[in-house]
Each structure stands twice: as structure tokens, then as C-alpha cells.
Amino acid sequence: MKSLQLLYETRSNNKREFGTTSFDQLVETVITPEVLQILSGRGYEKILIQIGKGDFQPVQDDTHVEQIIEYYRYKESIESDIREASLVISHAGAGSVLETLRARKPLIVVINENLMGNHQMELAYQLFQDGHLYYCKCGTLKETLASMDEGQLIPFCGGEPAKFAQFINRVMGVM
Amino acid sequence: MILYIILFLLFVFFIRTIIILKRVQCNNSNSLVAKIPFVKVMAIIGSGGHTSEIIQLIHSLSYTYYPRIYVIASSDKMSQDKVLELEQKLQVHATQQHCKEHYQEFCIEKIPRSREVHQSWITTVISTIYSILHSVPLLLRHKPDMILCNGPGTCVPVCLVAFFLSVIGMKKSTIVYVESICRVQTLSLSGQILYYFADYFFVQWPQLKARYTRATYLGLLVN
Numbered sequence: 001m002k003s004l005q006l007l008y009e010t011r012s013n014n015k016r017e018f019g020t021t022s023f024d025q026l027v028e029t030v031i032t033p034e035v036l037q038i039l040s041g042r043g044y045e046k047i048l049i050q051i052g053k054g055d056f057q058p059v060q061d062d063t064h065v066e067q068i069i070e071y072y073r074y075k076e077s078i079e080s081d082i083r084e085a086s087l088v089i090s091h092a093g094a095g096s097v098l099e100t101l102r103a104r105k106p107l108i109v110v111i112n113e114n115l116m117g118n119h120q121m122e123l124a125y126q127l128f129q130d131g132h133l134y135y136c137k138c139g140t141l142k143e144t145l146a147s148m149d150e151g152q153l154i155p156f157c158g159g160e161p162a163k164f165a166q167f168i169n170r171v172m173g174v175m
Numbered sequence: 176m177i178l179y180i181i182l183f184l185l186f187v188f189f190i191r192t193i194i195i196l197k198r199v200q201c202n203n204s205n206s207l208v209a210k211i212p213f214v215k216v217m218a219i220i221g222s223g224g225h226t227s228e229i230i231q232l233i234h235s236l237s238y239t240y241y242p243r244i245y246v247i248a249s250s251d252k253m254s255q256d257k258v259l260e261l262e263q264k265l266q267v268h269a270t271q272q273h274c275k276e277h278y279q280e281f282c283i284e285k286i287p288r289s290r291e292v293h294q295s296w297i298t299t300v301i302s303t304i305y306s307i308l309h310s311v312p313l314l315l316r317h318k319p320d321m322i323l324c325n326g327p328g329t330c331v332p333v334c335l336v337a338f339f340l341s342v343i344g345m346k347k348s349t350i351v352y353v354e355s356i357c358r359v360q361t362l363s364l365s366g367q368i369l370y371y372f373a374d375y376f377f378v379q380w381p382q383l384k385a386r387y388t389r390a391t392y393l394g395l396l397v398n
Contacts, residue, residue: 094357095224102398122359126380158398159356159379161235167393168351171375172214172321174239 003046004039005085006030007078007096023091024056026110029138030089031069038145040066048081092124101156107133110141132156192342199374200389217244217319221327226254228355228397229325230261238272242280244317248329249285258283284313286329306332318346325353326365338372353377356397362387
């Protein structure tokens, strides 16, 4: 079953930096009928939402909705959820971005306008420029979902700690 | 007379600080490090993303780096678990590879956090002074050959004290700073300070290397 994971942030601490209003807005955007329709057209049958401290709780009252929508506030580890997801939408927090790319899952980063000028944005934007993820605003999420091609994303290989170890060996005079 | 002696000592101290700073900036400081059979490492562990980065870096080091001293903010339980998990892995490796018997040695030290996110400037100054006072006995006790850190607030006081100890000639610890992968365009506050004090300063993106020419750039180091 193809499922979508919507992430607030992977870690429950460090929350003061993130406003919740903009995330509520993102959740609302994702569960609008238009977006759900695009998602169902793309075969997403399940949507799992981490709502964090957000006030907005998605209620499944619309019987026309074909997808299963589930939500939770926090989990100790969302690694397994990411591994099971076919697509992840997140809010540009460095933790969730890296964790998703490491799991080799397609990722759409929806810019958190509250984080404008925050360094957390730097990484997501750079990885977007390098072609590892999609990057959009709440308002353009619909278009991004409709036009994206997950196959076009370049896998993120991560770094090489071995290079660091070699360099340190040399300067510390270790053979 | 006493005043003159104090002034003279201050003058000598000042000159020595400048010499060491210059030496650090020319990356010549390894001439101060004697060739040693093993390297005692002190790693300053931060929180969250910082922790997972530094754990990868320590994991990459060879079997010459022991004993390992982990410095953790006293309020941080999660990082401690991660460190223990790492050490467990290293021990398993060590027994498989028949390493030197002392390779297994490590310890965990706790110090107060120097700066919480969004703390005001005045309380930051006070708690930093408090952390500096804590760092002095810590460094005197362990005298590490190398200090490895990647940007949590706690690393600044420890590195400043280590720098001071090398100025007064008590112990030269090589300070290695690795800026977080999250920093693409700008350095963290710790990075901006330690850029001048670290013997080796790593950045993980070319944009930062362009702005901070003294930094070492070897591509991404962690993931």
C-alpha cells in the first residue's frame, strides 16, 4: 500500500523554534479535497500525519475521502514510519530532512515561513538545489504534487567520515 | 614593585597568546604535538542532530584513539544513551580485531549546559562563566591530546579553557571543530568563536569554505 508520511519534526525536543500555526496550515492544505484527489490519483491510500503540538486535528468526516488518514503527536522513533512511507512531506527541519533522505524516500519540503532566515532552511534549500528533494510553499504544494516525478530525484549519498579520520590521523601523527 | 611584576607577567601572557593564536591560524600547531602511541580524545557531545554527527565521526576514528572522554550536558539523557550504544559497538569491534587492551577505556563526564536556545544574553554570560569554571578541573584531570566538537554550546567554554592551558604551557590539546552539516551558508555561534581557536576547523559545504578560508573542506563528512 502506498502511503504518505507528513512530518512535523522528528524530535520532540527543540520545539521552541517551530511555530505550530504554519504547520497547521500545511496539514489543512494536505487534507483539502483537491490535494487528496491528486494523492489518490497517484495511488496514495494512506496518509499518516505527525501533528506535533499543532491545534489542528484532521477529522475524517468526509465520506468521499478514499484514503485512510491517521495522525499522532509524537513517537519515540519515526524511523519505521519513514521506511514504510512512499513519500514524505516535511517542514524543513534538518532532522526530518536528513532522516528521510537517508532512508532513500522521496521528499517534499514545504517551507515553513516562520523559519525564514533560520539556518534550518539552509540545508533543505541546498539539498533542493542539488536535486535531492522537492521544495515548495504551502500554496504551491498542489502543483508540486501533481507535476513531480520521484524518479528524477538524485539519491543522497551522505558524507564520508573516513576522509575525516584519514586527515586526523595525518595531523595527529598516527600511522 | 609587585605591580611591575604583575604587569610583566601579563605582558608575557599576552605575547604568548598572540604567538599561539598565530600558530593555530597557520595550522602549524601539530609541531607542538609529540608523536604518541595513542591519542586521548575528549568529545563534546551536544544534543539531537549534533550528537548523531559526532558519533559518526568518533566511529570513523581508528583504534589509536583512546581513552575516550565524552562530555555531556548534565540534562541530556538521550545523548548518554547514544554514547553507550556507540561504545558497545566499538567494544565488539575491538574484541573482533584483537585491539590493544586499553582501547576499551572510556568515560562520561557531565557539565552544566552553557547556553539553552533562546536564553537571554546576560544569563548566557553568567552560565558560560559557570561552565568555564567547571571545565578547568575537567581538563586538568584528563589532559586530552585532542578535543573533538561540532558546535553545541558546551564546547565553547571547554575549548577556551583548553586554549588557555596551551597558552600557559600546561597541556597542548589539539582542538578539532567540525561544523554541522546543517550549516551551509553561515557558521553557528560556537563556530564563529572557535574559528579563531580551533587547530583544525572543518566545514562541510563549499560555500562556507569560500567565506572562511582557514577552514578545511573535505566534502560532506557525515550523513
